[in-house]
Amino acid sequence: MTDAPEACAAPDPAEERGPLRRCVVTGAVQPKEGMIRFVVAPDATVVPDLEERLPGRGLWLTADRAALDKAVSKNIFSKAARRAVRAAPDLGERLERLLERRCLDQIGLARKAGQSVAGYEKVREALKTGRVGRGGAPGLLLEASDGSADQRGKIAALAPHLPIVDLFDSAAMAAALGRDHAVHAVMARGKLADGLARDAARLQGIRGFVAGAGPAGQG
Structure with a gap:
């Protein structure tokens, strides 16, 4: 294939x-x-x-x-x-890899376009001010799947209305964001965030998660 x-x-x-x-x-x-x-x-x-x-x-x-x-x-x-x-x-496994790559590529594109910020304090600041880097209002939260539950909860509490994508571990997020380490990030509202939200939801389904539970949902 x-x-x-x-x-x-x-x-x-x-x-x-x-x-x-x-x-x-x-x-x-x-x-x-x-x-x-x-x-x-x-x-x-x-x-x-x-x-x-x-x-x-x-x-x-x-x-x-x-x-x-x-x-x-x-x-x-x-x-x-x-x-x-x-x-x-192995069509399922191949599709899963393609969706993972699409999601991570979109995270990388948002970083290059100045439409995302990463790091606990920077994300907190973006959520409080309502502005993400060179982009506009926050549109999507990114949380590493292996991050601290306590810190993730504090970030989510600042923007309970934002969708959360937590399908990737900190190493994968860091690579996409061009950092040595990444647990928290936020993307500005727009085409990239919308595309990532859709692909993350599709990836969640292809990985076999129960709809409405866990990653790519509201917490």
Whole structure:
């Protein structure tokens, strides 16, 4: 499987119209923000299209590990595509790595754009003043999964309305933020924060977390 296939069949305009999509596993119709688009590459392999730009008929799946595993094991992608296609047995693991990379890349882009600050005191100051670096109002909190529960609680209490992404440990956060150590960070409201929030929620589902509990939620 390749992560970025070349040309596929022409898109189906009807299938891609509107904000709702039907999950090929559950049949549920829901907003595409909580779903993942797959397409069939020229070699008949199923590949994720996280940017939702690849040509071809989209095969939409709820961002849920159990649903993905069922799609692979029960050959549901072939039924949805109406032809024989191949889904790699480790598609879930590959998708998880792609989503992790997207999330960390967006954290890095926010740092380079001056739309984030890191460090306990800097984050506290940003939340109190309502301004993040060269960006605007705070839009998303980043907390290392292995950080102090006490300090995380104090930060969260300053902005109880902000979504929290805590899917990565301090080492991964530090690498994305260009620091030796990072436990707390905040991103300014905007496109990057919105994109990270969506990808983090999808990653949470593909990792197999229960919806509404733990990372990427409100605490």
